Amino acid sequence: MSDSEETTHIVLDTERIIVEVEKRPALYNKELKEYSDRNAKEKLWTEVCANVIPKWHELSGAERKDRGKELQKEWKNLKDRFIKDIKVQKDIASGSAASKKRKYIFADIMQFLLPELKDRSTDTNIPETDIGTHDINDSKNISKEDEASGVKCHACHSAENYYLYPKITS
Incomplete structure (x- = not known):
């Protein structure tokens, strides 16, 4: 990793990201009208960045853009990992031996996403x-x-x- 890459990479407080996103349901709740509003979501992500990234207001426009993208990527990784953990738990058969796999470290504070993860209904062309x-x-x-x-x-x-x-x- 070069020196310039090291200086642009920031360490993000993962729990803080989760808490800040939870305060803004339009970032994860597909049922809300604002979820589809690009401008509203951009404003919400800016709020999250301002609360999570140190010295956010002192950064240049290009630095804000880069760090904002990095934060959003981190959120997507967190959410995807949580979803994967939920699916693994769901697939474990009832009565089967206990799994040796540890629970996802952020599973407890990401429980607010569960209503958004409900199975989508599907249609079939096969008569009952x-x-x-x-x-x-x-x-x-x-x-x-x-x-x-x-x-x-x-x-x-x-x-x-x-x-x-x-x-x-x-």
């Missing part, structure tokens, strides 16, 4: 009846047509009497 809406404990719910076509159910694909996918016959 094609997915197998029968009771998996009741083999009488399979129609004779489904049984004859050899369609196995997704919920109980190992059971002999349930169908969703066509049988492959040679």
Whole structure:
């Protein structure tokens, strides 16, 4: 790293960044109108920078721009790491052995992001009846047509009497 790179790199107070962003929901809440307003978000990021970056008001315009981008990149990294940690926790099967992986260090103070991370709804072009809406404990719910076509159910694909996918016959 050259001397000029060393002097432009700043050490940011990570917890302070998180706290300052939390105070400004338009920076992370996609439901808010201001989230889509570039000018409003630029103003909010300037406020965050002024509260996090030492001597912000003494910096030149170019230095402010560079350090502001660096702070925003740091926030994105923090948020992405938190999201990754949440997904890992969600994927751990119930009743499985405890994970040896440690909890993300900033997980507790980033809990305010949880409502923003809810799963997005998706649409499907597969009618619900094609997915197998029968009771998996009741083999009488399979129609004779489904049984004859050899369609196995997704919920109980190992059971002999349930169908969703066509049988492959040679």
